Amino acid sequence: MTTDVIEQDSHDEHHVEHKMTGIKRWLYTTNHKDIGTLYLWFSFIMFLTGGAMAMVIRAELFQPGLQLVEPDFFNQLTTVHGLIMVFGAIMPAFTGFANWMIPMMIGAPDMALPRMNNWSFWILPFAFIILLSTFFMDSGAPNFGWTFYAPLSTTYSNGSTAFFVFAIHIMGISSIMGAINIVVTIMNMRAPGMTYMKMPLFVWTFFITAYLLIAVMPVLAGLVTMLLTDTYFGTSFFNAAGGGDPVMFQHIFWFFGHPEVYIMILPAFGIVSTTIPTFSRKRLFGYSSMVYATSSIALLSFIVWAHHMFTTGMPLFGELFFMYCTMLIAVPTGVKVFNWVATMWRGSLSFETPMLFSIAFVILFTIGGFSGLMLAMTPVDFQYHDTYFVVAHFHYVLVTGSLFSIYAGAYYWLPKWTGHMYNDTLSKWHFWCSLISVNLLFFPMHFLGLAGMPRRIPDYALQFADFNKWVSIGGFAFGLSQLIFLVVVIKCIRGGEKAAAKPWEGAVGLEWTVASPAPYHTFSTPPSQKDIDNIEPQGIK
Amino acid sequence: MNDTEQNQAATESRNNNSKTVKKLLLVVLAMFGFGFALVPLYDVFCDITGLNGKTNKTAVAYTATTIDKSRTVTVQFITRNAQGIPWIFEPVINEITVHPGEITLVSFYAKNKASYDMTAQAVPSVSPGLAANYFHKIECFCFTQQPLRAAEEVEMTLQFYVDVELPEDINTLTLSYTLYDITEKSS
Numbered sequence: 001m002t003t004d005v006i007e008q009d010s011h012d013e014h015h016v017e018h019k020m021t022g023i024k025r026w027l028y029t030t031n032h033k034d035i036g037t038l039y040l041w042f043s044f045i046m047f048l049t050g051g052a053m054a055m056v057i058r059a060e061l062f063q064p065g066l067q068l069v070e071p072d073f074f075n076q077l078t079t080v081h082g083l084i085m086v087f088g089a090i091m092p093a094f095t096g097f098a099n100w101m102i103p104m105m106i107g108a109p110d111m112a113l114p115r116m117n118n119w120s121f122w123i124l125p126f127a128f129i130i131l132l133s134t135f136f137m138d139s140g141a142p143n144f145g146w147t148f149y150a151p152l153s154t155t156y157s158n159g160s161t162a163f164f165v166f167a168i169h170i171m172g173i174s175s176i177m178g179a180i181n182i183v184v185t186i187m188n189m190r191a192p193g194m195t196y197m198k199m200p201l202f203v204w205t206f207f208i209t210a211y212l213l214i215a216v217m218p219v220l221a222g223l224v225t226m227l228l229t230d231t232y233f234g235t236s237f238f239n240a241a242g243g244g245d246p247v248m249f250q251h252i253f254w255f256f257g258h259p260e261v262y263i264m265i266l267p268a269f270g271i272v273s274t275t276i277p278t279f280s281r282k283r284l285f286g287y288s289s290m291v292y293a294t295s296s297i298a299l300l301s302f303i304v305w306a307h308h309m310f311t312t313g314m315p316l317f318g319e320l321f322f323m324y325c326t327m328l329i330a331v332p333t334g335v336k337v338f339n340w341v342a343t344m345w346r347g348s349l350s351f352e353t354p355m356l357f358s359i360a361f362v363i364l365f366t367i368g369g370f371s372g373l374m375l376a377m378t379p380v381d382f383q384y385h386d387t388y389f390v391v392a393h394f395h396y397v398l399v400t401g402s403l404f405s406i407y408a409g410a411y412y413w414l415p416k417w418t419g420h421m422y423n424d425t426l427s428k429w430h431f432w433c434s435l436i437s438v439n440l441l442f443f444p445m446h447f448l449g450l451a452g453m454p455r456r457i458p459d460y461a462l463q464f465a466d467f468n469k470w471v472s473i474g475g476f477a478f479g480l481s482q483l484i485f486l487v488v489v490i491k492c493i494r495g496g497e498k499a500a501a502k503p504w505e506g507a508v509g510l511e512w513t514v515a516s517p518a519p520y521h522t523f524s525t526p527p528s529q530k531d532i533d534n535i536e537p538q539g540i541k
Numbered sequence: 542m543n544d545t546e547q548n549q550a551a552t553e554s555r556n557n558n559s560k561t562v563k564k565l566l567l568v569v570l571a572m573f574g575f576g577f578a579l580v581p582l583y584d585v586f587c588d589i590t591g592l593n594g595k596t597n598k599t600a601v602a603y604t605a606t607t608i609d610k611s612r613t614v615t616v617q618f619i620t621r622n623a624q625g626i627p628w629i630f631e632p633v634i635n636e637i638t639v640h641p642g643e644i645t646l647v648s649f650y651a652k653n654k655a656s657y658d659m660t661a662q663a664v665p666s667v668s669p670g671l672a673a674n675y676f677h678k679i680e681c682f683c684f685t686q687q688p689l690r691a692a693e694e695v696e697m698t699l700q701f702y703v704d705v706e707l708p709e710d711i712n713t714l715t716l717s718y719t720l721y722d723i724t725e726k727s728s
Contacts, residue, residue, distance in 0.1 A: 176569055180562060180565045180569075184558050184561045184562055187561055188554060188557045214568055214569055214572070215568070216572070217572075218573035218575075219579075222577050223576060226577075226580075234726060237580060240664045241723055242723070245587075248583045252580075313594075315590075315670065
């Protein structure tokens with residue numbers, strides 16, 4: 001089957017110059033830049049959709065008592081908010097970056113499998129249409145949490161499980177195809193002379209992430225299949241009555257789920273490892289240690305899954321094993337954080353918007369990492385488990401971590417994508433509003449969690465009222481601030497100061513050797529050896 | 542490069558690509574299978590280590606050679622109905638003190654309060670989980686399904702012994718039964 005696809009692709013290569021217009025251009029496109037753009041817009045739309053749900057959640061939690069929504073609908077909102085943000089916003093955004101930048105960074109004319117690339121994007125909207133359509137059904141949307149623990153999603157499901165499972169299957173197929181494409185591109189399409197250890201770290205992180213995806217997305221697919229047969233076809237994988245075990249669900253889920261966490265953060269490491277050297281006007285400190293740290297994080301991610309399950313009654317030995325393994329991850333992560341700081345050390349820093357987001361990333365992601373270390377400690381996890389402390393932790397790593405890196409990357413490459421500089425004033429407003437509001441939004445959640453406020457509830461005890469009010473205000477402010485970004489992007493596409501081929505003084509990499517905006521086809525002939533040698537300052541030398 | 546060379550290079554890279562794709566697809570398939578393989582692996586792992594409080598699923602023969610009279614262990618019995626099963630299901634005695642190695646017979650009472658025939662399955666679990674491997678059931682109603690006609694009642698027996706090897710620090714075992722309605726599945 002794959003051979004067929006590839007042969008058709010080669011057929012296309014001969015008359016690439018003509019570009020279709022209108023909707024057909026986007027539907028039929030096999031161009032990595034078009035598909036990257038589609039991914040990025042799709043993820044931003046999903047981000048706003050999931051964000052709108054978060055706004056309702058925060059409005060309900062603004063004061064104690066039930067005001068706006070029914071508890072069951074509240075559960076549906078938290079569930080779908082999580083699913084959309086993970087599978088619809090963060091992951092496709094990174095795939096968008098991969099599509100746009102990897103071929104340009106390694107001097108390839110396109111992704112290795114362009115036709116499959118088109119398919120892996122275009123099935124994605126259908127997955128989310130299926131998922132979101134459940135809101136308009138009598139049964140309602142999935143209400144069992146984004147982690148869809150059995151038996152909540154089997155025995156006690158509200159009837160949305162089949163739609164949920166089908167949507168996850170499609171998302172999984174899309175991710176796997178995207179990941180295969182990335183791996184094949186990086187392995188086979190590098191320009192002559194571009195050795196692995198000369199690749200920009202950005203490419204390395206996506207390479208490793210793609211391997212993680214290939215390893216764990218099939219496990220997720222298997223898991224939701226078991227869920228489907230348990231719910232509708234009478235099997236008993238997770239049903240104790242038939243000899244199954246609900247705790248096993250959690251083991252399989254987190255065997256997928258923990259590497260998934262790194263799937264959402266490793267590309268972020270790649271982005272800030274590109275922006276920080278640029279705006280520090282120094283090469284990246286410890287390039288090869290960064291490569292090894294990323295690989296070790298990826299490998300370790302497979303043996304720490306049960307730290308999500310300390311309270312399931314594991315024996316002491318298991319708890320200690322998973323606790324120490326989890327803490328071990330702090331070592332390579334620490335290597336990275338110190339390398340970023342060392343890159344900035346005595347650099348000639350300037351604070352363009354991508355740099356501001358990157359510095360905020362380093363600091364705030366580290367806060368999220370530290371709360372992760374606290375959660376890794378078994379004895380204290382019993383207190384923190386399922387509280388707002390956990391919510392604070394993963395929003396620090398996902399919002400101020402992954403999302404901020406996406407903003408850093410977007411501002412960094414917008415000139416290359418659109419050919420125009422973004423509006424600097426507005427982008428600074430976007431940054432500062434986001435920075436202040438995001439901390440108002442998520443920082444007090446730590447205190448709420450330590451004080452015992454459970455997550456996933458529409459109502460709470462009176463003593464949590466003050467903090468929740470501030471959290472909600474922060475939430476609304478953060479939500480509104482993101483609209484500034486939408487304005488900046490639209491203005492940047494429509495016009496603005498003309499961008500030079502290399503608008504950042506300290507930028508290094510093949511993508512800056514082509515014009516801005518990047519021509520529809522780049523590197524039809526491989527880049528010169530001189531250009532490849534020039535990226536070495538980011539490499540080992 | 543002239544056209545022929547370019548075509549050759551293109552064919553070569555396509556061959557490389559499809560080789561890599563095939564390898565990666567194999568990994569995908571293997572990992573999909575691995576997801577399912579985790580199910581039996583999980584059971585085997587729990588069996589060997591005795592984690593999870595799962596007791597023996599079929600009857601075992603009495604193999605203890607001695608009765609450790611110097612030691613007493615309290616065995617508590619708990620019953621619980623899963624959602625939607627209208628039975629009365631309770632232990633006749635709530636706890637019993639035994640010596641390790643000693644065979645003990647206890648019984649459980651069940652009554653089907655529904656107006657129709659039902660079949661139920663009791664699923665046992667021992668706490669602390671690590672003690673499960675030292676709790677041996679010689680005969681148990683949980684080895685089979687329990688069909689009860691409407692309003693029928695029954696006393697069901699459990700014959701067990703506690704292993705003399707039971708770790709010193711465990712003095713109390715709790716045996717919990719959850720009763721599930723399996724009428725639909727068994728018919």
